[in-house]
Amino acid sequence: MNLTEKEVRYIADLANLRLSDDEVAKMSQDLGHILTHIEELNQLNTSTVEPMAQVLFDADETATLREDVPRSTLTNEEALANAAAKGSGYFKVPKVIDRS
Amino acid sequence: MRGISDLGSLDITAIRNGLTTKKFSATELATETLRFAERENPKTNAYLTFSPERALRTAAKVDAEIASGLSGGALAGVPLGVKDVIVTRGLRTTCGSHSLESYIPPYDATAVYRLESEGAVVIGKLNCDEFAMGSSNENSAFGPVRNPRALDRVPGGSSGGSAAAVAQGTAVVTLGSDTGGSIRQPASFCGVVGVTPTYGRVSRYGLVAFASSLDHIGPFARTVKDAAAVLRAMAGRDEQDSTSSFAPIGDYEAAMQMPVKGLKLGLPREYFEGLGRETGDVIGAAVKQLETLGCTVQEISLPHTKYALSCYYIIATAEASSNLARYDGVRYSTRTESSTLSDMYRDSRGDNFGSEVKRRIMLGTYVLSAGYYDAYYKKAQQVRTLIARDFSEAFRQVDAIVAPVSPFPAFRIGEKVQDPLAMYLSDVYTLTGDLAGVPCMSVPCGQSTEGLPIGLQIFTRHFDEATMFRIAHGYEQSTSR
Numbered sequence: 001m002n003l004t005e006k007e008v009r010y011i012a013d014l015a016n017l018r019l020s021d022d023e024v025a026k027m028s029q030d031l032g033h034i035l036t037h038i039e040e041l042n043q044l045n046t047s048t049v050e051p052m053a054q055v056l057f058d059a060d061e062t063a064t065l066r067e068d069v070p071r072s073t074l075t076n077e078e079a080l081a082n083a084a085a086k087g088s089g090y091f092k093v094p095k096v097i098d099r100s
Numbered sequence: 101m102r103g104i105s106d107l108g109s110l111d112i113t114a115i116r117n118g119l120t121t122k123k124f125s126a127t128e129l130a131t132e133t134l135r136f137a138e139r140e141n142p143k144t145n146a147y148l149t150f151s152p153e154r155a156l157r158t159a160a161k162v163d164a165e166i167a168s169g170l171s172g173g174a175l176a177g178v179p180l181g182v183k184d185v186i187v188t189r190g191l192r193t194t195c196g197s198h199s200l201e202s203y204i205p206p207y208d209a210t211a212v213y214r215l216e217s218e219g220a221v222v223i224g225k226l227n228c229d230e231f232a233m234g235s236s237n238e239n240s241a242f243g244p245v246r247n248p249r250a251l252d253r254v255p256g257g258s259s260g261g262s263a264a265a266v267a268q269g270t271a272v273v274t275l276g277s278d279t280g281g282s283i284r285q286p287a288s289f290c291g292v293v294g295v296t297p298t299y300g301r302v303s304r305y306g307l308v309a310f311a312s313s314l315d316h317i318g319p320f321a322r323t324v325k326d327a328a329a330v331l332r333a334m335a336g337r338d339e340q341d342s343t344s345s346f347a348p349i350g351d352y353e354a355a356m357q358m359p360v361k362g363l364k365l366g367l368p369r370e371y372f373e374g375l376g377r378e379t380g381d382v383i384g385a386a387v388k389q390l391e392t393l394g395c396t397v398q399e400i401s402l403p404h405t406k407y408a409l410s411c412y413y414i415i416a417t418a419e420a421s422s423n424l425a426r427y428d429g430v431r432y433s434t435r436t437e438s439s440t441l442s443d444m445y446r447d448s449r450g451d452n453f454g455s456e457v458k459r460r461i462m463l464g465t466y467v468l469s470a471g472y473y474d475a476y477y478k479k480a481q482q483v484r485t486l487i488a489r490d491f492s493e494a495f496r497q498v499d500a501i502v503a504p505v506s507p508f509p510a511f512r513i514g515e516k517v518q519d520p521l522a523m524y525l526s527d528v529y530t531l532t533g534d535l536a537g538v539p540c541m542s543v544p545c546g547q548s549t550e551g552l553p554i555g556l557q558i559f560t561r562h563f564d565e566a567t568m569f570r571i572a573h574g575y576e577q578s579t580s581r
Contacts, residue, residue: 003466008462011462011465011466011469012462014465014469015421015425015449015461015462015465016425016428016442016445016446016449017446017449017450017453017458017461017462018446018447018449018450018451019450019458020450023455023458026455027458027459027462030459030520031459031462031463031466033520033521034413034463034520034521035463035466037409037410037521038410038413038414038476040406040407040410041407041410041411041414041479041480041483042479044404044407044483044486046479046482046483046486049482049483049485049486050482050485051478051481051482051484051485052481052482052484052485052488053481055299055300055313055343055537056298056299056300056537056562063346064342066339074206074207078206079206079431081204081206082202082203082204082206082431082432083430083431083432084429084430084433084434084435085435091430091431093430093441093444094437094438094439094440094441094443094444095440095441096441
């Protein structure tokens with residue numbers, strides 16, 4: 001099984017990931033090898049097997065619910081402290097709508 | 101009694117004795133550990149950041165408590181290193197990635213908070229594979245870690261720095277994280293004890309998420325007893341992690357006092373196929389030793405073992421591709437300036453993630469993409485059920501499963517970097533434990549003819565860490581001189 005470079009670029013697009021041409025070429029080869037290996041799972045008949053959606057849980061489903069009461073949280077300043085760009089208490093990003 | 105000059109052999113008991121008899125203070129121990137670690141670190145590159153201010157602040161608090169007649173906590177004065185995927189308030193946490201190279205977390209992980217509350221002294225943050233993705237610590241953006249037992253070899257991964265620091269004596273205990281073997285494999289490669297507790301035993305709050313259904317925090321130490329003490333101090337329900345468990349924490353101290361005689365051990369035949377001869381001989385001798393101590397040993401089968409690698413690389417990458425979506429250059433990760441929002445996302449991620457992280461994001465995005473979900477992700481979740489069932493069926497016959505950790509000892513730096521699949525295969529015996537969520541650990545059990553450490557893996561039933569520690573401690577005591 002092999003991924004075409006077109007498929008690789010499509011997936012990179014979904015993942016919001018810029019890849020160079022060299023990376024696309026390498027990725028199509030690497031992912032191809034891994035996907036070929038993964039195909040071995042088709043040897044197993046799993047038609048009657050439940051998918052494992054939860055690892056394990058030892059208490060009632062409601063055990064983790066808590067009262068909905070206000071609690072202290074990060075301050076605006078703390079939440080913005082690691083942002084690449086900020087101003088007036090907000091995160092700043094490049095312009096989304098161009099009005100020109 | 102051991103003094104402060106024997107940093108590399110100090111354990112938690114020796115530190116407690118030293119503090120209560122005033123042979124040294126927590127402040128002196130912290131200062132000496134920092135001095136030693138900063139001097140030795142260039143040999144291995146285990147630490148990425150030191151935290152002298154934080155260490156001395158905690159140590160002063162411990163000294164003050166002891167002076168006023170209090171205990172200072174279960175881990176009073178114990179020098180602790182923390183893997184750099186576990187957040188520490190005000191202390192840089194990089195995840196081994198350029199994308200977080202200047203990230204200063206605004207909060208502490210629950211595990212770190214609990215250990216510090218018991219008097220543990222955070223010395224610094226430890227190198228690892230980027231976002232804990234790797235088996236050799238060669239995927240760190242800040243350079244590989246070298247194995248202190250053989251400097252041309254990898255320490256294992258992804259918690260390579262955590263294992264190396266304990267082996268090198270630059271920390272007494274450390275925290276790591278394990279998603280597919282990232283605690284046990286480096287523990288085995290560096291000749292130290294490494295523990296992956298039951299899924300949910302330790303809160304994941306503050307562990308930067310890689311694959312949430314597989315991620316575990318666990319301790320490294322030079323003795324089983326120390327590892328158990330660290331786990332005891334950080335285990336238990338935490339409101340901040342809804343998957344953390346209410347299950348009672350066992351009395352590990354009491355369990356380790358009990359002889360191992362009469363325990364039933366299973367040897368899974370699938371873990372001995374394709375095993376290197378030297379590793380096989382060392383594991384065989386360790387099993388013999390456990391028999392000498394009165395354990396009964398029988399061959400068992402975990403029939404779906406061979407499918408674990410494929411199952412893991414679908415589930416782990418699918419979860420990773422979702423979890424890593426948050427590194428978009430807006431809230432905390434490194435930004436590459438671009439003229440549009442979508443180019444800024446793409447360029448920031450393309451420029452600041454390493455190749456293994458990109459590969460896993462791509463694979464995870466692919467298996468979750470429209471039309472492939474059932475064929476890959478759902479199939480893998482079904483196979484995960486079969487793997488977990490293998491363990492529950494085995495535990496009807498035996499109390500514990502013993503096996504190798506890795507098919508081979510530490511390999512050379514650079515040896516496997518060109519072939520991702522060959523690298524993934526070094527985790528073939530550890531992935532199953534994470535997939536099933538059972539507790540498992542590596543305890544040193546010998547070395548190859550070249551002097552490279554080899555670890556014995558022990559698995560027990562969900563939440564039965566006590567029996568695991570009992571076996572590991574019994575084995576360790578019977579072989580130590």
